[in-house]
Amino acid sequence: MRRQTEINYEMKLLSSLEKVFQDETPVYRPECLVLSALWDETVSFQAAYTGDCFMRERLEVRVVSELEKWVRVRTVEQVPVGRATNVIVDDNYLKTTPGMYPDLLRDLPEDHKVIVCSHQWRSLWVDVEVTEEIPAGDYEIEIQLLKEGEIVCSAKMKLHVVGVTLPKQEIMHTEWMHADCLADYYHVEVFSEEHWQILENFFAEYVKRGGNMMLVPLFTSPLDTAVGLERTTTQLVDVEVKDGQYIFGFDRLKRWIDLCRKYGIEYFEMSHLFSQWGAKYAPKVVATVDGKEEKIFGWHTPAVGEYTNFLHSFLPSLIEKLKEWGIAEHTYFHISDEPREEHLESYRAAKESLGDLLSGFHTFDALSSYEFYRHGLIDKPIPGNNEIEEFLEHGLTDMWTYYCTGQFYEVSNRFMSMPSLRNRIYGVQLYKYDIIGILHWGYNFYNTQFSIEHINPYEVTDAGNAFPAGDPFIVYPGADGHPEESIRMMVHYEALTDLRACKLLESLTSKEHVMELIEGDLAEPLTFRRFPKSDMYLLTLRNRINREIERLTAKA
Template structure:
């Protein structure tokens, strides 16, 4: 009997999927919940139906993914949550229903992971459209994303909700499907965040903040500040708490007749204040220098050519005695630091010296760092470090793959000596089986970015691309980078909208905080769970069912 039952379990998914496929070919509809960590393609016919239960803490979001597919073209597919009620009488409100959209892939990685997802039609599910309804072609899957905020004051309980999906065909025929889902809210709170998260954003142009009419508006207009505040709020909603500002493009400055510079920080103050109102806690500043030629070449000062609203840039070599770059930076850095000190912001602003200094030419970076330290010795410095050698900065941010090859103990020793912080970053690399946020990766690997933070005691995360849109943002072939690398949000209807990858990142940040809480209560269990999940820098257990079980263990242990 046991053998027959196990055989039945193995055959059951195929039977369910065969019935779904048969129903679709006959023009009927299939509708079911699938795990939100599953990427649902338009053509997917191997989806596994799940019992929709979200196990959550107070202060996070419950997410569900519902898939509707019909053999008949749908003119209008809409969905709504009719109510979420607890068994003790409480309710949950302000839930949102979004539609998963599709983007063109663009480049795949040069060193693909063993579990790479290759799209059959060249598109990947990613953006989350915030609209009332959507049209669906015959035979295509349409994923519907449910987002339910769990407030800090939500009563722990088991809550029951109902989703109603309505499909209207071209000839006006209507069909509605009702499905129930559950949310278990544990007596655990994750309102406080200890992990530092920075996604570099572009916001120094009207189009980058998705102003309603960027052609008719100007930088620093009332409409610009309103749009920037909306962007800041979106960042905060997704637990980003560090923002990089190209400060020399924001402030104004002039060179007087006496040959010295004067600086006006009014716009920078307004910008930082706006971000802080939205919950941003720290800021990254400019790069003092850039590489002059190739990756391993000499460094040059990023020298402003003029002042005013549009500040152009040119590179001036360190050894060029005929320029005033050193004078400018001596005056600018001192003025900036003194201003930050006066505003009590000197502890929350971190300057960059040069992006990704390399092992091939370490002297160029050390010389530039020495210059900055000589001018403003107390200015805090953060650096994305593209070499396995520790550098004396306040926040070291090595590339994740370098930590794997024996560099982690060196960085940890340096951190202990200067009492600095150790983060990590990913970008177009590392590839292969490392966690990253590429479109081609399973979503669970994007979520695992912050399990990696916890595993190796890395207290911050950095990525270069929040909204570095090029060409058409819904087509990653317009980017020179790997699909998913340059941006993780999209512009739509005058707003910035989320993606399934950004949802996974936010959930991963919450997982990090839950593991930190468990570490205080039961460190052995925290290590047991993370070690069974993240096996090495480039090795993890990506089975979704196992992951859900382990996360439930964390919540249960914290509730006892």
């Protein structure tokens, strides 16, 4: 039996852009630890820690600061990664192999104790919610680890608060909320009171981190579903077939809209009217027919035919309600997700079957081919950030963009295997190109690819080895029905606050002035494919922007 000698503990401060792997000693980078913030944003940093204990220990975490009431400390938990990347990779990945990766952020237990594993590095994620209650000035935040009431290691972070409020987020931002995945994971009946409460919990967190547009499942979303298979029915619209006529009920849809508005959702996207990858079929629609519930549309139904008659009955009724509820001007419609060029004719047929039913509304879809826009089939194309150059070269303005599993080479994304800078640089890119909307397909997709099986996202992070880990979801389903956030969620939120800060400085100076700060010291212009790979670049840039805002508003 080994005799325990004195244990050595160590703590290092790190920026929010570091990822701490258990078997790698993190590098202390003082150049990345200048932290400043404006009012109405949450800023984050990390405190990594280790010890040479024989087994493991539980130490108490303590925050010492006059900002303590605004500070939240979470542990960064390692999660299993089976598929880390796609087949092709560039030189800007942290790792490309399976293993345990830092991602999940979990609140401290009631006793505020964390586990120290022998000779392994872990980290604490520290958020400071900077509100107007905090006077402008300099503050110190000390993070301590205590054993039996005695401090065994600690570190002090300094924060400079600028007494100016970040402007409201302008960019439209949607992450697809999969209502069926929540019902499936928590084993609750779809749209039961338990389900509604869980949805409300997820909606609140969604808005808190910059989501301001919500996918509305009019009918079960025809997304990532194998042909011939079905996802759990999540249909907000009641349908009855009576004497050959369609009758609609909108009570559940109204409840969904009201819940969105309660938490500040401003924009609404109606779920896709046709199947994914080509718009060849109708989505699953369940109706009451002669007193019995049955599936009246689905994979067995062509996109054009009786389903056309259904839409010509349904859409005018829906639009009437959207106008009655005062959201018509903020509503967008999807036709079919991710059509490719070989689907041009089937997409055209589906779109033309609608006639002028959607006149006055924006239609928008994630797609890669400019041909859909050139043929006038969509007025708001959403190209991937690896394909957006063609659209920009044609002079398109008011552009949207998205990324998912297919955007893995050279461009921004948020896979667990990527450095966090590759996630956060997105905000500066969006600013440069005046992007008006961003989309991601997986806020909480807890299925395998094609929705063949349900998964536990704490155990499977890659949709059953289908996509690089992290692509299918950005929050985890907490045990209490509330979402647990990820490093990727927080860093993506930071990208959005960077964008808001750029917009604020532009309002005080000019676009040219802000772009000089962004590109002035770069050897080549910033693009979606070319951007600095240094954490210091982005952290220093944000501090420069904050200082400029402080200087200019002090003169006012």
